[in-house]
Amino acid sequence: MSFPLNKQLVDQICTDFGLRNAKELGNASIRQLVGVVSNIEAATGEHFIHMELGSPGLQSERIGIEAEHKALLAGYGSRYPLIYGIPEVKHWGSEFIKAFVNINIPEDCIIPTVGSMQGVYALVRLISQLDPKRNTMLFLDPCFPMQKQQCKVMDMPIEAFDIADYRGDALEHKLEEYLSKGNIISLIFSNPNNPSWMCLSETELRIIGKLCTKYNIIAIEDMAYLDMDFRRQSGRPYEPPYQPSIGHYTNNCVHLISSSKIFSYAGQRGAIVAVNPVLAHRVYPALTQKYGNNGEFLWNFIYVILACLSSGVTHSVQFAMAAMFKAACHGEIDFVNNTREYARRAEQIKTIILRNGFHTVYDLDADNQPVGNGFFFTFGYHDWTGEKMLNKLIYYGVSAISLSSTGAAREGLRGCVSAISEKEYDELDRRLALFNNDFSAS
Amino acid sequence: MSFPLNKQLVDQICTDFGLRNAKELGNASIRQLVGVVSNIEAATGEHFIHMELGSPGLQSERIGIEAEHKALLAGYGSRYPLIYGIPEVKHWGSEFIKAFVNINIPEDCIIPTVGSMQGVYALVRLISQLDPKRNTMLFLDPCFPMQKQQCKVMDMPIEAFDIADYRGDALEHKLEEYLSKGNIISLIFSNPNNPSWMCLSETELRIIGKLCTKYNIIAIEDMAYLDMDFRRQSGRPYEPPYQPSIGHYTNNCVHLISSSKIFSYAGQRGAIVAVNPVLAHRVYPALTQKYGNNGEFLWNFIYVILACLSSGVTHSVQFAMAAMFKAACHGEIDFVNNTREYARRAEQIKTIILRNGFHTVYDLDADNQPVGNGFFFTFGYHDWTGEKMLNKLIYYGVSAISLSSTGAAREGLRGCVSAISEKEYDELDRRLALFNNDFSAS
Numbered sequence: 001m002s003f004p005l006n007k008q009l010v011d012q013i014c015t016d017f018g019l020r021n022a023k024e025l026g027n028a029s030i031r032q033l034v035g036v037v038s039n040i041e042a043a044t045g046e047h048f049i050h051m052e053l054g055s056p057g058l059q060s061e062r063i064g065i066e067a068e069h070k071a072l073l074a075g076y077g078s079r080y081p082l083i084y085g086i087p088e089v090k091h092w093g094s095e096f097i098k099a100f101v102n103i104n105i106p107e108d109c110i111i112p113t114v115g116s117m118q119g120v121y122a123l124v125r126l127i128s129q130l131d132p133k134r135n136t137m138l139f140l141d142p143c144f145p146m147q148k149q150q151c152k153v154m155d156m157p158i159e160a161f162d163i164a165d166y167r168g169d170a171l172e173h174k175l176e177e178y179l180s181k182g183n184i185i186s187l188i189f190s191n192p193n194n195p196s197w198m199c200l201s202e203t204e205l206r207i208i209g210k211l212c213t214k215y216n217i218i219a220i221e222d223m224a225y226l227d228m229d230f231r232r233q234s235g236r237p238y239e240p241p242y243q244p245s246i247g248h249y250t251n252n253c254v255h256l257i258s259s260s261k262i263f264s265y266a267g268q269r270g271a272i273v274a275v276n277p278v279l280a281h282r283v284y285p286a287l288t289q290k291y292g293n294n295g296e297f298l299w300n301f302i303y304v305i306l307a308c309l310s311s312g313v314t315h316s317v318q319f320a321m322a323a324m325f326k327a328a329c330h331g332e333i334d335f336v337n338n339t340r341e342y343a344r345r346a347e348q349i350k351t352i353i354l355r356n357g358f359h360t361v362y363d364l365d366a367d368n369q370p371v372g373n374g375f376f377f378t379f380g381y382h383d384w385t386g387e388k389m390l391n392k393l394i395y396y397g398v399s400a401i402s403l404s405s406t407g408a409a410r411e412g413l414r415g416c417v418s419a420i421s422e423k424e425y426d427e428l429d430r431r432l433a434l435f436n437n438d439f440s441a442s
Numbered sequence: 443m444s445f446p447l448n449k450q451l452v453d454q455i456c457t458d459f460g461l462r463n464a465k466e467l468g469n470a471s472i473r474q475l476v477g478v479v480s481n482i483e484a485a486t487g488e489h490f491i492h493m494e495l496g497s498p499g500l501q502s503e504r505i506g507i508e509a510e511h512k513a514l515l516a517g518y519g520s521r522y523p524l525i526y527g528i529p530e531v532k533h534w535g536s537e538f539i540k541a542f543v544n545i546n547i548p549e550d551c552i553i554p555t556v557g558s559m560q561g562v563y564a565l566v567r568l569i570s571q572l573d574p575k576r577n578t579m580l581f582l583d584p585c586f587p588m589q590k591q592q593c594k595v596m597d598m599p600i601e602a603f604d605i606a607d608y609r610g611d612a613l614e615h616k617l618e619e620y621l622s623k624g625n626i627i628s629l630i631f632s633n634p635n636n637p638s639w640m641c642l643s644e645t646e647l648r649i650i651g652k653l654c655t656k657y658n659i660i661a662i663e664d665m666a667y668l669d670m671d672f673r674r675q676s677g678r679p680y681e682p683p684y685q686p687s688i689g690h691y692t693n694n695c696v697h698l699i700s701s702s703k704i705f706s707y708a709g710q711r712g713a714i715v716a717v718n719p720v721l722a723h724r725v726y727p728a729l730t731q732k733y734g735n736n737g738e739f740l741w742n743f744i745y746v747i748l749a750c751l752s753s754g755v756t757h758s759v760q761f762a763m764a765a766m767f768k769a770a771c772h773g774e775i776d777f778v779n780n781t782r783e784y785a786r787r788a789e790q791i792k793t794i795i796l797r798n799g800f801h802t803v804y805d806l807d808a809d810n811q812p813v814g815n816g817f818f819f820t821f822g823y824h825d826w827t828g829e830k831m832l833n834k835l836i837y838y839g840v841s842a843i844s845l846s847s848t849g850a851a852r853e854g855l856r857g858c859v860s861a862i863s864e865k866e867y868d869e870l871d872r873r874l875a876l877f878n879n880d881f882s883a884s
Contacts, residue, residue: 077706303473
C-alpha cells in the first residue's frame with residue numbers, strides 16, 4: 001500500500017480503537033494516538049514516521065544499566081524500596097541540582113517517583129487538599145497535555161493561558177489577572193517548554209517567582225528537558241551558565257527532574273521531585289484535619305500520597321538514577337552534549353518541513369530571539385487547524401499531536417524529532433511533498 | 443542500651459517523626475511505622491525484630507533478574523513502555539492465571555501495573571467514576587490498611603465488616619445487608635487474607651460471586667499470596683488443586699497478581715491486573731460523558747487512568763514478570779514450594795509467641811479448621827488493645843502493626859514472619875519473655 005493510505009480502512013481502525021470517529025484523533029491523548037497508529041501500521045504494513053511520542057531516540061546511559069544489574073545481584077529486587085528514596089538517590093539528586101541548576105535542595109527533600117508523571121500526579125493530589133478555599137491549577141500554556149488529563153482524572157479545576165503573547169514584562173500583568181482572583185493554589189509549567197520549545201527568561205522566572213510568593217501559589221517546575229536549550233553553552237557541572245529556575249526567585253516551589261530525556265532512560269520510569277525546603281516543612285491544618293498527622297507538606301507527600309500510589313519506585317532504578325546523577329556531577333556523563341543530537345535533527349527536519357509548504361508555529365522566543373532547535377518543534381499548514389492537519393497527515397504515514405490539546409492559542413501540530421533517524425529524512429520529505437501536492441491548492 | 447529502651451527517647455522520636463504522640467503509633471500506616479522504627483534503631487543502636495512490613499525474606503527469582511538485564515542491554519531502557527503492557531507479559535500473565543487459577547483471561551485483558559498498589563489505586567479511581575448513583579467501596583475486613591488509605595486519599599466512601607464472625611453460609615445474609623442498600627459499587631478482599639491468613643472457601647467465594655452478579659458489584663480480588671494456603675498441595679501448573687477464585691462464580695471481577703510475594707520481587711514493583719473480559723468490555727455512559735471516549739471499562743483503565751499515573755510500568759520489570767510467569771507455567775520455578783519457607787517460620791514463631799503469654803487472634807478458618815501457617819499471623823496479649831501492645835512492644839525492640847488499622851473486630855497485632863531469620867528466634871524469645879515478665883501481672 002502506498003500513500004495516501006486507504007481512507008476507509010484508517011477510519012475504521014480509529015473507530016475500532018475506541019475513538020468515536022477519525023476526527024477525534026485531534027483530541028486523542030498521546031498514548032491513545034500511539035495505540036491507533038500502531039494498529040494502522042499493523043493493518044497496512046506501512047511504517048509511520050513517528051513524531052507523536054517524546055520517547056528518547058538515543059541509547060540509555062550505560063552507567064545506569066550497570067547500576068541496576070549490580071543492585072539486583074546484591075538482592076535489592078526482593079526488598080520493598082524505601083518510600084522516601086534510597087540514601088544514594090537522595091544524595092546525588094541533591095548534588096545534581098546543585099551542580100546544574102545551582103540551587104540547594106537538601107537530601108531529605110529529594111524524593112524519587114515513578115517518572116515525573118507520578119511526581120505531578122502525586123503533587124496535584126496533595127496540593128488539591130491543602131486549602132479548602134483554593135482548588136484551581138493554573139497552566140502556563142502551551143503545556144504537556146497529560147498534565148491536564150491528570151487534573152481531570154482527579155477532578156481538579158484548571159485555568160490556563162498561552163504565554164506566547166505575554167512574554168517579558170507583559171507576563172506580570174497577565175499573571176496578576178489570574179492569581180489575584182483567589183482561587184488558584186498552584187501553577188505548572190515546563191522549561192524548556194513542551195511543546196513549543198520556548199524557554200522562559202530570567203526576567204520571566206523572576207516575575208513568576210515574585211507573584212508565587214505574593215499570592216502564596218506553589219509553582220511546579222517541570223525540568224524534563226533540563227539544560228536542553230542548546231543555544232546556551234551549559235552542561236558543565238558546578239559552572240555557569242546554569243539551567244534557569246524558578247527556585248532562584250521563590251521558596252514556594254517544587255522541581256521535577258526526570259531521567260527519561262536527559263539520560264535517555266524513559267523505559268525505566270525514574271524521576272525525582274525536589275521540594276524547596278521552606279515549602280517542604282510548611283504545615284497545613286487541612287492535612288492534619290483530614291489525615292490526623294503533623295500536616296507537613298513533605299511528610300504527607302511521602303507517607304500519605306506516594307505510599308498509596310505505588311509503594312515506592314523500582315529499587316534498581318533508584319540505584320541507576322543515583323549512579324547517573326553522580327556521574328554527571330563528576331563530568332563522566334556529558335548529558336547535554338549527548339542530547340545535542342536532538343538539535344541537529346531538529347534543524348534538518350525543520351528544513352524539510354519548510355520546503356514542503358509548512359511553517360513553524362512558535363517561532364519567536366523571549367526578547368524576540370528565534371526559538372532554538374531541540375526535542376520538539378511546532379508546525380502549521382496554511383490556515384488549517386491542527387486537527388485538520390492530523391486528520392490528513394495520518395493518511396500519509398506521519399503522526400504528531402495537535403497543538404490544541406496543549407492549550408495553544410495557535411493552530412498546528414507538535415512534532416518530536418527523537419524517533420526520526422537520518423535515514424528517514426528522505427522518506428519524510430517524500431510523504432510531505434505528496435501531501436503538499438494533494439492539498440496546496442485547497 | 444538494653445530492653446526496655448529508654449521511654450523518653452523513643453517517645454521523642456515518635457513525635458519528631460511527625461506523629462502527634464507515641465500513642466499514635468497504633469494508627470500509623472505501615473510505611474510510617476517503618477520510618478519511626480528505622481529512626482529508633484539509628485538513635486539507640488538496637489536492631490529491631492521487624493514484623494511490620496510484609497517484605498519478602500527470600501531471594502528474588504534469578505530468572506527475573508536475568509530477564510531485566512537482557513532487556514536493558516537490548517535497549518528497552520530508553521523507550522517508553524507500552525502503556526497496556528508488552529506482548530510477553532500479557533501472554534504469560536494470561537497463561538499463568540490459566541495454569542494456577544484455572545480461569546481464562548484473554549491477553550488483552552492483562553495489564554501490568556507498578557505493583558498491586560498502583561493496580562488498586564487505578565481501579566478505585568476508575569470505579570468511583572462509573573456510576574453517579576453508587577460511590578462506596580465495601581471492604582471484607584480484616585484488610586490491608588493501605589487500601590483504605592487509598593480510598594481516603596481519593597475521597598471514596600467506604601463501608602466494611604469483619605467477616606470472621608460470618609463464615610460459610612452466614613456470609614450471604616450479612617453481605618445482602620450491605621449490597622442491597624444500593625450505594626455499594628465495588629467490594630475488595632484478599633485471599634489468602636492479609637492480615638489474618640484466613641482463606642475464603644469455595645462456598646464463600648460462590649456466595650460473594652453470586653451477589654456481585656445480582657447487585658452488579660465489581661469484585662476486586664487481591665491475590666498477592668496466590669497459592670500460599672500451604673495446607674493445600676497446590677502449585678503444579680495446569681493441575682488441581684487450583685487457587686480458589688471469585689472468577690469461577692462471577693464475570694463482574696478483577697484479579698490482582700503481584701510478583702512481590704510469589705516471586706520475592708517486591709523491590710521492583712511489578713504486578714498485573716487481570717480484568718474479566720465481560721467487565722473489561724462493558725461500556726459506562728458516565729465515562730463517555732466525562733472523557734468523551736467509547737466509555738469502555740478496560741480502555742479507560744489503560745488510556746485515561748494508568749497513562750496518567752506513571753506512563754506505564756518499568757520496561758525491564760515487564761520482561762522479568764513475563765519470564766517468571768513463563769517459567770512457573772513450565773514448572774521451572776516452583777514458587778509455592780519456595781515460599782513454603784514462610785509456613786515453617788510461622789510455625790516456629792507462633793510457638794515462641796504462645797509460650798510467652800501471647801495468643802493467636804484469628805485462629806479458626808472456614809469450617810472451623812485451624813488457620814494455616816503462612817506469611818502473616820495475628821497475636822494478642824490478655825485483653826489488651828492492639829495499640830497498647832504496639833506502644834509497649836516498641837520499647838522491647840519488636841515491631842508489628844495494629845489489627846485495628848485493618849478493620850478487625852478483634853484486638854491484637856499482625857505479625858509478618860518474612861523478615862525473621864532462624865538466628866533471631868532466640869532473641870525474639872528473650873525480648874517477649876522480658877515483656878511478659880514486666881506485664882504479666884498487670
